[in-house]
Amino acid sequence: MSDFLKFIEEDIAAKKTLLSTMPTKTKTNIKKYNEKIDLFSTKYNEYKKHVKTYLVVKSKSFDIDIPKKNAEDLTDEIHRLEHIRFLLNPTNTFFEKMGFDNLLFDIKNYSDFNFEAMNEIINEFINKFELVGVNLSHDDFNYTYYVREYMLSFLEIRNMNTKDYNSLSKSFEKIYWENPEIIEHIELSFRKLIKKYRKKFETYITNLQKETMWKNNVASYKESTEKLKVAYAELERANKENISDIINLAKRGKIDITNFFKDNKVRELNYKSLMIETLDFNDSEANERFHKGIEKLRTNIEEYQKLCKFIPVFTEFKTAYGNDIVESGKNTSKGGTSNKLKVIEAKINDRESRLEKINKKTIIQEFGFFKRSKNISNKQQKVDSIVLAKELYNLYKVYDEERFKEKILTTVNNFVTIPELLHLYYSYDFFKKKVIKKVFKLSSYDDILKYSEEFDLFSMNPNNVIINGVSVFEENTISKIIINKYRLDNINISEESLEVDNLNTLLNQIQFILRANEIERSETTVEKIWFMVEVEKIIELEK
Amino acid sequence: MKGEENKVSFDLSKLDLGELIKLYEKITGFLEFLSSSEIIQKEKKEEKNE
Numbered sequence: 253m254s255d256f257l258k259f260i261e262e263d264i265a266a267k268k269t270l271l272s273t274m275p276t277k278t279k280t281n282i283k284k285y286n287e288k289i290d291l292f293s294t295k296y297n298e299y300k301k302h303v304k305t306y307l308v309v310k311s312k313s314f315d316i317d318i319p320k321k322n323a324e325d326l327t328d329e330i331h332r333l334e335h336i337r338f339l340l341n342p343t344n345t346f347f348e349k350m351g352f353d354n355l356l357f358d359i360k361n362y363s364d365f366n367f368e369a370m371n372e373i374i375n376e377f378i379n380k381f382e383l384v385g386v387n388l389s390h391d392d393f394n395y396t397y398y399v400r401e402y403m404l405s406f407l408e409i410r411n412m413n414t415k416d417y418n419s420l421s422k423s424f425e426k427i428y429w430e431n432p433e434i435i436e437h438i439e440l441s442f443r444k445l446i447k448k449y450r451k452k453f454e455t456y457i458t459n460l461q462k463e464t465m466w467k468n469n470v471a472s473y474k475e476s477t478e479k480l481k482v483a484y485a486e487l488e489r490a491n492k493e494n495i496s497d498i499i500n501l502a503k504r505g506k507i508d509i510t511n512f513f514k515d516n517k518v519r520e521l522n523y524k525s526l527m528i529e530t531l532d533f534n535d536s537e538a539n540e541r542f543h544k545g546i547e548k549l550r551t552n553i554e555e556y557q558k559l560c561k562f563i564p565v566f567t568e569f570k571t572a573y574g575n576d577i578v579e580s581g582k583n584t585s586k587g588g589t590s591n592k593l594k595v596i597e598a599k600i601n602d603r604e605s606r607l608e609k610i611n612k613k614t615i616i617q618e619f620g621f622f623k624r625s626k627n628i629s630n631k632q633q634k635v636d637s638i639v640l641a642k643e644l645y646n647l648y649k650v651y652d653e654e655r656f657k658e659k660i661l662t663t664v665n666n667f668v669t670i671p672e673l674l675h676l677y678y679s680y681d682f683f684k685k686k687v688i689k690k691v692f693k694l695s696s697y698d699d700i701l702k703y704s705e706e707f708d709l710f711s712m713n714p715n716n717v718i719i720n721g722v723s724v725f726e727e728n729t730i731s732k733i734i735i736n737k738y739r740l741d742n743i744n745i746s747e748e749s750l751e752v753d754n755l756n757t758l759l760n761q762i763q764f765i766l767r768a769n770e771i772e773r774s775e776t777t778v779e780k781i782w783f784m785v786e787v788e789k790i791i792e793l794e795k
Numbered sequence: 796m797k798g799e800e801n802k803v804s805f806d807l808s809k810l811d812l813g814e815l816i817k818l819y820e821k822i823t824g825f826l827e828f829l830s831s832s833e834i835i836q837k838e839k840k841e842e843k844n845e
Binding site for chain 2: 255256257260261264267268271286289290292293297299300303304306307310779780782783786790
């Protein structure tokens, strides 16, 4: 029997006819009828078993397993290089490199955390001091009477290594109702201590930079970015979808492989929508040029999509600092902000020294030999200290803003490009999160972190291309630049397809074409993949 | 018919991929038909027993 399918079709028809003509009215008839059915079932189960085995073996023979390059190792390498770049970043200071700006953002947003997490932030601050050899005691926390009281209990718990912060809640509650700004005062306390031990932190970072450079054989910040560029490109190559990935996607039902048949309407539409002139698939040169163009287009569109997402950040930057940047460009002397900073610094020092005097008196009266003289003046001192601390809190706020503004005015001009601005915000975690929170109107801390991580990934990517020459202050013409560039490669992109809401559709079309081409270039065919998918369904169905 | 079935050889190599899947579907479809036919008989048996 050469055509087994034909035999089966004819055999089934014959057997169905036979069964339909069999009498089933008497018990004997029914018995004979059922015996026939059993006989046919046995035979056909045998056929099924043989055919299934054949299908599975054949399907396996079509499978292609291309082992992926170790993307994990490459990712680790990128993390290592990113850490080096972070440490060597010439834009920021020890404050950001120690992660104090990150903690500052957290403590300023303490209402987003639970009690335990809030104490963990305080613990993180103390850890950073220990890293540079400073073991803080409750005597260091004399910013206000209340800070001292809370930190005394906190350090007692911390020194027990239990991390059982819940036992602090009573002490916290007692202080909180007297002074609801206690967390802000703890923050101020740390800021003063950071100032006090500034030299130690700077030396620590300098030594860490030297050690990291020596250990990793990296001579400069520039070298670390160049090495990162290579590592990113390698990771991109390793993660590139290959035919084995496409087969697996089809088997798992993630893509409909029938759309990839040459006469399929979806395939035809996807190609047509991205072509200016119909491509002659037999013209290998034109074919290759078109698909290489599509591959580059995907990278560009992914970058463009990230750019579009963070445009509100750039707009906010222009609104907040645009005028100052223009004014600063006109002035040759750039001392304005520096002077302002010095004035604020002097004010902070003055208020802090006044506060220290008040606190000394209060603490001595409260805990010292003159305990008996605790009276109205002591209460007044506590009120005075809270008023001063409030003023200081606002002064530090202005100081931070001015410090960031000074950085902007000394590094940024009218021609600042998108990558330069991305790098600036990447270097100042506090201001990056602050602007993200504002422009995207985020209320959840997790959402801020998610956006912030996405922003960092975008800004750190050394292989960004389309944003490189784009000025923040000029009208955004990137979409037109993309359209014109790809016309040269016979690739048709409409302005409409580059609208933010349509970018995912465009990316899906691009991905479809890249997959179709990958199948075309591979040793397999759409038919074989379809067959493997069907066999996979059979196996799954019988599990 | 019995003699003919015994002669059947499983030469599936001549079938293309689509035909192979079609063949499997024909076989499983017929098995389902047989199974449902048998169930009808069982129901009749049950009715009689009642």
